[in-house]
Amino acid sequence: MPVDPELVALLVCPACHGDIEYKERRAVIVCTACGLRYPVRDNIPVMLVEEAERPSPSGGTPGAASGGSSAGAEGGEVAGEGGEESS
Numbered sequence: 001m002p003v004d005p006e007l008v009a010l011l012v013c014p015a016c017h018g019d020i021e022y023k024e025r026r027a028v029i030v031c032t033a034c035g036l037r038y039p040v041r042d043n044i045p046v047m048l049v050e051e052a053e054r055p056s057p058s059g060g061t062p063g064a065a066s067g068g069s070s071a072g073a074e075g076g077e078v079a080g081e082g083g084e085e086s087s
């Protein structure tokens with residue numbers, strides 16, 4: 001049985017009292033505010049700061065999608081093909 005979503009909705013991060021998010025696939029509860037990850041053991045969230053996993057301070061950047069919307073429909077590059085001369 002998965003963790004009761006109603007229970008998850010009641011939980012807050014004990015470290016910063018921020019909102020948490022239950023990752024069912026990984027069986028962890030992640031604080032969306034500070035990033036601490038709390039384990040879920042036997043479908044019981046362990047909301048203890050000392051049990052929590054801290055996000056790695058370096059090199060743990062998830063793909064920050066900073067997509068620049070470039071309106072580049074200017075397909076004007078015509079590459080001349082077959083420019084090889086063989087004599």
Ligand SMILES: [Zn+2]
Nearest residue numbers: 013016031034
């Ligand atoms: Zn937190």
